[in-house]
Amino acid sequence: METEFTPWLSLGGGMMIGASAVLLMATNGRIAGISGLTAKIFTRSSDGEARGVSALFVLGLLLAAPLWLLVSGGWPQQWVPSSPVLMAVAGLLVGFGASYGNGCTSGHGVCGISRGSARSIVATVTFMATAFVTVFVMRHLIGA
Amino acid sequence: MKQIFALLSGLIFGLGLIVSGMANPAKVLNFLDVFGTWDPSLAFVMGGAIAVTAPGFALLFRNRQTPLFDNTFRVPTRNDLEPKLLTGAAIFGIGWGLGGFCPGPALTALPVAATGTLIFVPFMLAGMWAARHTPNISPNANKGAA
Structure with missing residues (x-):
């Protein structure tokens, strides 16, 4: 199914994401990497303050859609095309890969590239490549 | 504050x-x-x-x-490109391509409660847990990597 090309909204949303990353660094001195912050909540060994700050950041993420509903009167437009089984496999791979590779789209893709980190640039090129290939295989070779 | x-x-x-x-x-x-x-x-x-x-x-x-x-x-101050980074990123990309979700969007979309999201998020957390309990299998694993 086609989706509408939204360059301005996407650019604006992206700038909000950037503003959030700068705000978190300026106030808390932490990278706005979602997989890292999420993992920290569930890690007993991390110190209490780190866990608290991480949990509050994730709570903010969880409150965004309800706030959107409150203001606009509808949930954000969304469609999850993949089957339940595929979503389970996808979840496992995303969670495992992000933790094993020390970052995801936000930590490596936004914050890491912005710092000019070689590790993050290589990680981002790698996950972009496997994601493009995966979609090509699923949609054009297997035809799922 | x-x-x-x-x-x-x-x-x-x-x-x-x-x-x-x-x-x-x-x-x-x-x-x-x-x-x-x-x-x-x-x-x-x-x-x-x-x-x-x-x-x-x-x-x-x-x-x-x-x-x-x-x-x-x-x-982060590390700048070594170890296999673990590449393996993790490659696996992450495959999952991203299968479902269309990475961690931030999945958590943001959770309250919308689409079936696919409700399935994805617990499996993502399980995957994170599994990664933390997976020993580093790369050959240079013992050279002081985190």
Whole structure:
């Protein structure tokens, strides 16, 4: 199914994401990497303050859609095309890969590239490549 | 104060994901489908985010020794390209391509409660747990890597 090309909204949303990353660094001195912050909540060994700050950041993420509903009167437009089984496999791979590779789209893709980190640039090129290939295989070779 | 700003940062991040369209897996999968129903929007999300973060971080680190409400900037200092980084990123990309969700959008979309999201998030957390309990299998694993 086609989706509408939204360059301005996407650019604006992206700038909000950037503003959030700068705000978190300026106030808390932490990278706005979602997989890292999420993992920290569930890690007993991390110190209490780190866990608290991480949990509050994730709570903010969880409150965004309800706030959107409150203001606009509808949930954000969304469609999850993949089957339940595929979503389970996808979840496992995303969670495992992000933790094993020390970052995801936000930590490596936004914050890491912005710092000019070689590790993050290589990680981002790698996950972009496997994601493009995966979609090509699923949609054009297997035809799922 | 730092707690309030952590919450606020998360909220702005989530709203940015919604506005940009990245919280919609259909849009993400179309971005990744260059030879099909390609929707290049997400390149603008990444571009917009980096266009703010890169100069923002640079100004911040040039002008301040510490964050406003904490005593240190926690910035990764490693620069080695070990197999673990590449393996993790490659696996992450496959999952991203299968479902159209990465961690931020999945958590942001959780309250919308689409069936696929409700399945994805617990499995993602399980995957994170599994990664933390997987020993580093790369040949250089014992050379002081974290």
